[in-house]
Amino acid sequence: MISNSELVKKYFRYNKKFPHIWCPGCGIGTILGSMLRAIDDLELEKDDIAFVSGIGCTGRAPVYVDFNTLHTTHGRALPFATGLKLARPELKVIVATGDGDSTAIGGNHLIHACRRNIDITTIIFNNYIYGMTGGQYSPTTPHGDKAYTCKLGNIERPFNISALVEAAGATFVGRSTSYHTLQLKNIIKRAIQHKGFSVVEVITHCPTTYGRINRKGGAVEMLEWQKEVAVDREKAAKMSPEELEGKIVTGILLERELPEFCEQYDTIIEKAQSLDKG
Amino acid sequence: MRKKPSYQLMQGNEAAAEGALAAGVNFFAGYPITPSTEIAEILADRLPANGGKFIQMEDEIGSIAAIIGASIGGCKSLTATSGPGFSLMQENLGFACLAEVPLVIVNVMRGGPSTGMPTSPSQGDVMQSRWGTHGDHPIIVLSPASVEETFHYTIKAVNLAEKYRNPVIVLMDEVIGHMRARVSLPPWPMVERVNRVKPNMPPEWYNPYERQASGVAPMAAFGDGYRYHVTGLVHDAKGFPTANPNEARDNLRGLFAKIERGFREICLVDYEEMEDAEHAIVAYGCMVLSARSALEQLREAGHRVGLIKLGTLWPFPRFALERYLPQLKNIIVPELNLGQVYREVLRVNAGHANIEKINRINGTIITPEEIIKTVKGLIR
Numbered sequence: 001m002i003s004n005s006e007l008v009k010k011y012f013r014y015n016k017k018f019p020h021i022w023c024p025g026c027g028i029g030t031i032l033g034s035m036l037r038a039i040d041d042l043e044l045e046k047d048d049i050a051f052v053s054g055i056g057c058t059g060r061a062p063v064y065v066d067f068n069t070l071h072t073t074h075g076r077a078l079p080f081a082t083g084l085k086l087a088r089p090e091l092k093v094i095v096a097t098g099d100g101d102s103t104a105i106g107g108n109h110l111i112h113a114c115r116r117n118i119d120i121t122t123i124i125f126n127n128y129i130y131g132m133t134g135g136q137y138s139p140t141t142p143h144g145d146k147a148y149t150c151k152l153g154n155i156e157r158p159f160n161i162s163a164l165v166e167a168a169g170a171t172f173v174g175r176s177t178s179y180h181t182l183q184l185k186n187i188i189k190r191a192i193q194h195k196g197f198s199v200v201e202v203i204t205h206c207p208t209t210y211g212r213i214n215r216k217g218g219a220v221e222m223l224e225w226q227k228e229v230a231v232d233r234e235k236a237a238k239m240s241p242e243e244l245e246g247k248i249v250t251g252i253l254l255e256r257e258l259p260e261f262c263e264q265y266d267t268i269i270e271k272a273q274s275l276d277k278g
Numbered sequence: 279m280r281k282k283p284s285y286q287l288m289q290g291n292e293a294a295a296e297g298a299l300a301a302g303v304n305f306f307a308g309y310p311i312t313p314s315t316e317i318a319e320i321l322a323d324r325l326p327a328n329g330g331k332f333i334q335m336e337d338e339i340g341s342i343a344a345i346i347g348a349s350i351g352g353c354k355s356l357t358a359t360s361g362p363g364f365s366l367m368q369e370n371l372g373f374a375c376l377a378e379v380p381l382v383i384v385n386v387m388r389g390g391p392s393t394g395m396p397t398s399p400s401q402g403d404v405m406q407s408r409w410g411t412h413g414d415h416p417i418i419v420l421s422p423a424s425v426e427e428t429f430h431y432t433i434k435a436v437n438l439a440e441k442y443r444n445p446v447i448v449l450m451d452e453v454i455g456h457m458r459a460r461v462s463l464p465p466w467p468m469v470e471r472v473n474r475v476k477p478n479m480p481p482e483w484y485n486p487y488e489r490q491a492s493g494v495a496p497m498a499a500f501g502d503g504y505r506y507h508v509t510g511l512v513h514d515a516k517g518f519p520t521a522n523p524n525e526a527r528d529n530l531r532g533l534f535a536k537i538e539r540g541f542r543e544i545c546l547v548d549y550e551e552m553e554d555a556e557h558a559i560v561a562y563g564c565m566v567l568s569a570r571s572a573l574e575q576l577r578e579a580g581h582r583v584g585l586i587k588l589g590t591l592w593p594f595p596r597f598a599l600e601r602y603l604p605q606l607k608n609i610i611v612p613e614l615n616l617g618q619v620y621r622e623v624l625r626v627n628a629g630h631a632n633i634e635k636i637n638r639i640n641g642t643i644i645t646p647e648e649i650i651k652t653v654k655g656l657i658r
C-alpha cells in the first residue's frame with residue numbers, strides 16, 4: 001500500500017495554501033485518506049476523477065486534493081454532480097457530503113439521486129452534528145443527545161442514513177467508520193467500481209462540537225467508541241436484536257444491479273436519433 | 279439540425295427552445311412551471327435527437343445546480359422557469375456569477391409575488407433578475423418583445439454567457455411566451471455561435487481565474503486534463519479560497535470589469551421614430567407591442583413621439599436615454615409592475631425630462647389607448 005508521504009506527494013495540491021481548516025483530531029482527514037488510498041489502489045487517473053462537495057467542514061475536502069474539484073453550495077453537491085456526470089459520463093464522480101448537507105438541506109436531492117441510479121459515488125461523513133457552524137443538531141443527532149441548539153437534549157429522532165438511501169433506491173450501500181480505515185478504503189473501492197448510485201456512510205467524530213457538548217472525550221475516546229460499536233455485517237447476521245442494541249452494522253450492506261441513468265439516456269439518444277426528431 | 283431556412287408559426291416559448299438549439303445548447307435541466315413549461319417539453323423531445331441531454335430535476339434548485347455542473351463539464355446549458363422557480367434558483371445563480379460559469383435561464387414571468395397569477399402576464403421580476411441573489415454581482419438580462427426576437431435573443435443569451443463566462447437571463451413575459459407568430463428560422467450553419475475560450479497552455483501553467491486582456495479567463499472543462507478547483511468562496515486566480523483583501527478585491531472587481539468592458543455589445547436597444555421626438559415611450563417585452571401601436575396613432579395625429587425599446591435591461595443601457603435627453607420633454611414608461619424600470623429611467627434622467635409611469639399589476643396588460651391618453655394628457 002502507498003505510504004503516507006507518497007500519498008501526500010501524489011494527491012495533495014502542493015500549491016494550495018496549507019494548513020487545512022480542520023481541527024486537531026477531526027475524523028474528516030482520515031476518511032479523505034481512505035478515499036485517496038482507494039483511488040490509488042484502483043489506479044485511476046487524476047484527470048478522470050471529479051470530486052464534488054457541498055458546504056460544511058466535510059465540504060472543504062476537495063480543495064486540498066489534485067483532481068477536478070467542485071465545491072458547491074450547501075446541500076447541492078448531488079445535483080451539481082448529476083449535471084457534470086451527464087455532461088462527462090466518462091468521469092468518475094465522487095461526492096463528499098456531511099450529514100446535514102446530505103440529509104437536511106440536501107435530503108431531497110439525495111433520495112432522488114438514489115432513485116435515478118446515476119453512476120455517482122457519495123461518501124457521507126456522518127459526525128452527527130453541524131460541525132462547521134459550531135455544533136447545532138442535525139438529522140442524525142441521536143435522540144436525547146445534546147447540541148448547541150438543543151442543550152437540554154434532542155427531541156427529534158435521527159435518520160438511519162444507510163436505511164434511508166436503500167429505501168430510496170441506491171444500488172450500493174456501505175457503512176464504515178473513521179476508525180476502520182482499511183475496511184473503509186475497501187468499501188470505497190467497491191463503491192467506485194459499482195455501476196450506479198453508491199453511498200458510503202462513514203461514522204466519524206467531531207471532537208470540537210458534538211464530542212465536547214456530549215462529554216464524549218477527545219478524538220481518541222471517540223475513535224475507541226467507533227471501534228466498540230461497529231459490528232461487521234457477517235458477524236451481525238449471527239447476533240440477536242438484543243445483542244445488536246446500540247451497535248452499528250458495518251460493511252457492504254447492499255449491492256444490486258439496476259439500469260444506470262446515463263446508460264439509459266444513451267439509449268434514449270439512439271432511439272430519438274433513429275426517429276430523427278432533430 | 280436545421281439545414282434549410284424555414285418559416286414557422288410558433289409561440290414565444292417554442293422560439294426560445296428553437297433559439298437554444300440553434301445556439302448549440304446541448305444540456306437542459308428543469309422543473310415544469312407555467313407559463314414556461316413548453317420550453318422544457320420541446321427540449322426534452324429535441325435535445326436527444328441532436329445528441330444533447332435533458333433531465334427533469336426534483337426542483338429548481340437542483341435544475342440550476344445541474345446546468346452549472348454540466349456547463350463545467352463543457353456543455354452549453356440552459357434552464358427555463360417562472361417566478362417561484364426563479365426564486366428557488368437564486369442561491370446557485372450567485373454561485374454561477376462568482377465561479378463564472380456560463381449558463382442561461384429563461385424566466386417567463388407570471389404575476390407575483392408567491393404563486394401569484396400563474397397564467398397572467400407580468401413584468402414583476404425585473405429587479406429580481408438584477409438583484410435576486412445576495413451580494414454584489416454582475417448579471418446580463420435580455421427581454422425580447424416578439425416571437426422572432428425571442429429566437430434571436432435566446433441565441434444572443436447563449437453567446438454572451440459563453441463569451442463573458444456569466445449567467446444570462448432571458449426575461450420573458452407570458453404574452454410573448456404564448457403569443458403565436460410566423461418566425462423565420464435560419465439554417466443552423468448561418469447562426470453565429472460563440473464558444474467559451476478554452477486554455478491552450480500546458481495544464482501546469484493554467485490558472486482558471488487569471489483574466490486575459492478580454493477580461494475573461496479561459497475555461498477548461500472538467501475531464502479536459504486541466505485539473506482545477508471551482509468554488510463559491512471568493513477565490514484567487516488559481517480558484518482557491520482566499521481572505522486576502524487584495525485577492526478578494528481582484529476577484530469581485532474583475533467580475534464587474536468584464537461586463538463593463540462588453541457594455542456596448544451587451545446592450546441591445548432599438549429606437550423607433552426618435553429623430554425628432556419630443557416625447558419618448560420607454561418599453562420592453564410585451565409593453566413594446568402596446569407602445570408601438572400607440573406610437574403609430576400618435577404620429578398619425580401629428581405628435582412627435584418616439585419609442586426607445588430596451589432589449590437589454592441589465593446592465594441598464596443608460597446611453598440609450600442619455601442620447602435623447604436634451605430633446606425630450608416627456609418620457610413615458612409603461613410597465614406591468616409598479617415601476618421597476620421607471621426607477622432606472624428616473625436615475626439616468628437626473629431631472630432633465632418629465633417622467634411619467636403607467637403601471638398595472640392585475641394580470642391584464644396596458645392598452646395602446648391608455649398610453650395614448652397619458653401622452654396626450656402630457657402634451658396638452
Ligand SMILES: Cc1ncc(C[n+]2csc(CCOP(=O)(O)OP(=O)(O)O)c2C)c(N)n1
Pocket residue numbers: 055056057058059074097098099100101102125127129130131132133138
Ligand atoms: C443555504 C445555507 N444555509 C446555511 C448555511 C450554513 N451552514 C454551513 S455548513 C452547515 C452545516 C454543515 O453540517 P454538515 O453537513 O453535517 O457538515 P460538517 O460541517 O458537520 O462536516 C450550515 C448549516 C449555508 N452555508 N448555506
Ligand code: SF4
Pocket residue numbers: 021022023025026027028057127131132205206207208209
Ligand atoms: S468542527 Fe468538528 S467536524 Fe469541523 S473540523 Fe472541527 S472537529 Fe472536524
Ligand SMILES: [Mg+2]
Pocket residue numbers: 056098099100125126127128129130131138
Ligand atoms: Mg456533520
